[in-house]
Amino acid sequence: MCLNQTYKCGELSISYPFYLYSETEELNGYNNSYCGYPGMGIVCDDDKPILQLNGTTANYTVKSISGASANVSLADPEVVEGSCPRVDHNVTLAPGAWLDFPDNTVDYLVFFLSCYFQLGLVKPPTLDPITCSEFGVPGVSFVLLNTSVPPGNWSQACRQVIQVPVLKLEYEQADPNDPAWGNTGYGDVLREGFQVSWDDNRPAACTQCEGSNGRCAHNETGVFLGCLCTNGQINDKNCTTYNSTGQKKASIQLYTIAGISSIMVCLLLFAFCLGYKKYGRNTKSKETARIESFLQKNGTIHPRRYTYEQVKRMTTSFAEKLGQGGFGAVYRGSFSDGRQIAVKMLKDYKTDGEDFINEVASISRTSHVNIVTLTGFCLEGSKRALIYDYMPNGSLERYAFKENSKGGNTLGWEKLFNITVGIARGLEYLHRGCNTRIVHFDIKPHNILLDQDFCPKISDFGLAKLCLNKGSAISIGGARGTIGYIAPEVYSKQFGVVSTKSDVYSYGMMVLEMVGARDKNISANSESSSQYFPQWIYENLDEYCVSASEINGEITETVRKMIVVGLWCIQLSATDRPTMTRVVEMLEGSTSVLELPPKVLFSW
Template sequence: MPLLLSPHHQLLLLFLLLAAASHGVASGATYDSSMCLSEPFTCGAVSFSYPFYRSSDRKDVDGNENSYCGYPGMGIVCDNDKPMLQLDGVGNYAVKSIDGTRANVSIADPEAVGSCPRVDHNVTFGPGTWLEFPNTTVDYLVFFLSCYFGAGLVKPATLDPITCSEFVSGVPGASFVFPNESVPAAGNWSQACRQVILVPVFKYGPVDPSNSTWRNTGYGDVLRQGFQVSWDNRPVSCTQCEESNGRCAYKQTGEFHGCLCTNGQIGARSCTTYNSTGQKKDRIKIYTIAGISSIMLCLLLFAFWLGYKKYGRKKKSKETARIESFLQKNGTIHPKRYTYAQVKRMTSSFAEKLGQGGFGAVYRGSFSDGRQIAVKMLKDYKTDGEDFINEVASISRTSHVNIVTLIGFCLEGSKRALIYDYMPNGSLERYAFKDNSQGGNTLGWEKLFDIAVGIARGLEYLHRGCNTRIVHFDIKPHNILLDQDFCPKISDFGLAKLCLNKESAISIGGARGTIGYIAPEVYSKQFGVVSSKSDVYSYGMMVLEMVGARDKNISANCESSSQYFPQWIYEHLDEYCVSASEINGEITETVRKMIVVGLWCIQLSATDRPTMTRVVEMLEGSTSVLELPPKVLFS
């Protein structure tokens, strides 16, 4: 099949070819060869070449110091064999090395010396320079200087100032330094500081700003390494010049002076080859090449269009035919079919979006009788309709209070939609897994427990209760919907697998599911065979997440936040249950039951995990008979 270009890329390619035919030619003026050095120059141990230039080499054709060859802001001052790059409005920075391949230069503040160097300015780039910070190599340190507390401004007890004597003696008041990602957000304490300075540095490993070594000398070690800036940020005028083997010249004011060519001439935008017959013949040659290229481009685009019609539509029709065949074979099972026009009318032309996922978008709608619905519009399909067939085939075979109801579907050309009952309370993720510190969408322990039991019953039904056994493969909070009474309903069966009841092992084409909830055997055969126990693992991870997210104090516990949560909860089970329930004995037992069941479900070996039938029994039974799983689980 021929390569397909989008209309945007087709127009872009055509524009570039036409631009090549019509770009400006050299004006015929000449320049003094000393204006642009043909050889690199060296200062100390560092070699420089275009686009760098000596700050003293700023001459135009008349010898006036108002033009130069190179990029604005790239002038080098060689001071006693020490190369310095002057950053606009900041000062001179020592050049340590140059990486021409990546267009990066490593620089350092020459005043950043001593064991605890002081800082007195931010580093920013003005409009007259092309230098910028490369995101891949630059981090930042944030300094809060000359801080005085009082008049309602209280320093948090966890913050300690810089302690080294050299810094303290040079800056009055208390001063603090933090990695950019660790700046405390609590309170208004930063208002007590006279100045806040952001300093770029090379990326560094994780640091603890509360550590005394960091406050005394550690930040200085990071600061002295300097940082990188990139010069690969050119305007179109300079790009055209350099692509024609020219070099860009600029005026002191920052205006483009011209393109300096190897034959000593100055082009308006780029360099052209001059010969004895003058410029006219050169222009004719360029126009001829551009005309031929345009014709070839049109032929190529026509070939692309023919290929798309022949192969693209054939692929679509093949996929649609496969789905239609499935629907015909299962005509008594699948729900009502709607046209795309009906779907648009139900959703008022997709006016209200409820959510967005990898499958596509979900919109709110209603039937003519006022019944509320949710319409899932599937994305342009990349498979042969497997997700669509899985969803229709799976849910059509189910009827359970904890399984979402599929009302209908749409299959019309490339348009595919699934229609469900509307769930006014959204997904479980919306209520149990947001920041509880701001209030609002939180659920009590009793309601969370009821939801966990309902999900378990729904999975038990999928694994044992319906005519064809179904393994979901994507159990996670986002796929648990809550109705008006917060009754949970399992949804999104796009990855589901239908099996015969007698089957235990399941064959799948590759890993499927969501990172964090995928059972080990799904992505590696060394952990065993894939089965319905894979859903048990996902359920266990979700229950443990429900437990951890419900307690807003867990995120503030430094020990738990730096440790794998199942490991931490295993080792602190009793104290956590008591603190989470606020000394309420009944809730303590509820929390303990959810944790123990969750830990059993995430056993590495599928044979050690309970079935969903056993999970329901454990949740509905007495806590006193529940035992913790072996700790080897976490090795």
Template sequence: MVVTVPVRGDVLMAASYNKSNFTSGGYGDVLKRGFELEWSCITEDGCHLCEASNGQCAYSQHREFLGCLCDGGKAGSPDCKRSRSKRKTAIIAGIVAGMLSLLFLCLVILKFFSASKDGLLPFKSKDEPRVESFLQKNGNLHPKRYTYADVKRMTKSFAMKLGQGGFGAVYRGNLHDGRQVAVKMLKDTKGDGEEFMNEVASISRTSHVNVVTLLEFCLQGSKRALIYEYMPNGSLERYAFNSNMNSGNSLSWDKLFDIAIGTARGVEYLHRGCNTRIVHFDIKPHNILLDQDFCPKISDFGLAKLCLNKESAISIAGARGTIGYIAPEVYSKQFGIISSKSDVYSYGMMVLEMVGARDRNTSGNSESSSQYFPQWIYEHLDDYCISASEINGEMTELVRKMIVVGLWCIQVIPTDRPTMTRVVEMLEGSTSNLELPPKVLLS
């Protein structure tokens, strides 16, 4: 590196006469006297920006400024701070893009599991807030709550299916204490969870020997389960109405009568015994469960309606129930108002079906099968009672009670039907004062 320093001319002239002695005169004296030196860091090529950012300036052989050398190597910018800022921005952008990609992948995985059969992490259903609000308001009523994982564990991943109903499948399970239970998995609903709330609200208010007991429930996203006491003999339909069963497996008349009167007591309890009156709207053989002693228990309150005790008429949106058991007024208002008498009609049809099914399973009576059974049995009451009971006076009285009570219950006009309290009285009383109703039947 060559540095040219300007000095005073008179001093340099004197030094030229004494070139031989550098220390005592000449150029040595010039240097000893000192000189002014000025350095300017301001350049036109931007090197000062590079050095200010802790970088080193890079030049070509012709002293042309090429760029700034930073820690990571040569940068195109004359400022290392700008280079670092660009690198930092690129790194942050890469991290954000990676996190968004990971989040999207997680959502895809969760959606896949939600759509699968078991749904490991079910998405929250749109009606869950309403159902949760209902459960909080009725916290003193509903039983213990389980998670969906608990339900899978107690049913061993739904290994044993007991049956299929209108609102879902029923599986066998075991609680941690060893008790057997029936787990009803409700289907994903289209509405606002009404049938789930109906079931929990209705059955949680009941305590009767002829009404099934709700032990626990599950509400997790779209997964809903109702956990009941286990009924070893299944439903009345499954046992008494199977056309493939031979006469040896059919229920006897006295057992059928016990089931009929037990069911009547259960329905009467729903209408009068609860603090809040309950109209079931789906009394049928499929919803009558039988325990180990064939004691009947009413189940499936998905269509039930809670009513004030003093209320007589009931307002419902559309017909509800099962074809063949639905009262005429539920179809059309021209028959009368909807009330607890609608359950009476369903009960009467069920009892008459019990009688007809017993007759077909044991004797194969084709005559009664070819005609509307209530109409046929009305016309052949005495002959049928004698033949069905095999001339057993006690059995004849039981069969007659069931038939006459059933015919009273299915009267077309609701006001012509008895209350369930009166039905129990007729079944428990004597047949001597039990008269046939008017022959006004809906075929």
């Protein structure tokens, strides 16, 4: 089938390096990655060609393929219809993927969604909101050309920031100052779609192979297997030995090599059997096999895979350690283009690979400004690593708490509040904003990373669980999380079912901990230090807010808002806790309408 390189889907002709992806054939053991480049399989859905990009779970309609310029034109099917299209995810490509954005044809639109300006986050006067009534996003939203985004931290007032590529020609002709821009103008640019290219990322081995009329063959993980020739044979470099005059000679050579190879294989198998009997430790572990099976079934979801040698080069042989935890160590590194990364080396796997799968499966399904980005991973024997964008300001634990704060590292109330809102937005997205609902189960300051602008990023999805969007209750095989942040229903069924509300509880405990640790007077107060802090602050709320804010009315409101929201989130009964959507609304609303929760929540 792979030798017939042309397929039809509607009006589109599909040819190498693209191929027609067939899930049925793959389930039956047919590896159709031999038909084209990995991750470039096109699904034909009711005569509509669909391509799923690496680094995102979103599907894109293929408008055209140009082999001459090595470009493919794509469009988001959800923005094609309607006068004011709305985007809900970034368009990302995994580092080192076969496809890339060509610089000469692509620019970007940036959407700032659900913005609420308060507490020092002021809207720049040059910003005009999206005005079309069908846009359907709460708050104020903006769409800008990426070259015209005003400077400053005003974007932290927005729940979500999404960047999408558009055609450069359409981009250059766009005029954001046109009165129609916020109504229909940006939609005209967005509906034209964008282009991706595969030519620049093609390895030299493929160039040599394709130059001899061969097809570059890879396995499902992207490892080069050889050059697939027109007679069905795979050569190690190219197909020049299979011309019409040398076919017979090449075949004889091939059979000779095959015979010698067979003898060598037998000898190796014999040696392997002897070694296995003696040592018994050379087979692939069950958890590694399970992880490999997961990666094969989800080949278009997870990011790029790296070898252990590549990871060592990235980290200069693990020269700079950033931190140490129960999972292993985190090291600083960089890609060849200079981009800074953090590499988490995992150890002590005793969960059948569940932690590794959870991390890859969860984060690969997300795209949000308050969720950490997984850029790659390594799985090579016992060596397992996860590669993230580097966060220069470390974790929230480093700044928010006195015992971990040195000198001027303690953050002010305004910055703590912005971080609190950002974490809430990230959790809201996990619970209802992405394709698959995700419950984190380990929300705590150590797992909140801060970028160069102190924008919070939820990280460490090793304990996360995926569930259907329509489901609410979650089945878990025992308590999971960190003592002090675990919801009561995770411990015992008598408190209710485990659900997204379990993350709400952890979030509330973290917010109250941030509030208590921020005020240096608390540790000196014998009454507060000898009493359960949520109960103490419940009984002394007004006095504490005024004291903590140093008689600043705006900060007093901020502190009170954080405390009241935190107290609601740690209600004993999950049904009494707010959803994260409601939490965001409370944080962005006025304190005058916030009521204290029942005091009974402290009895357990």
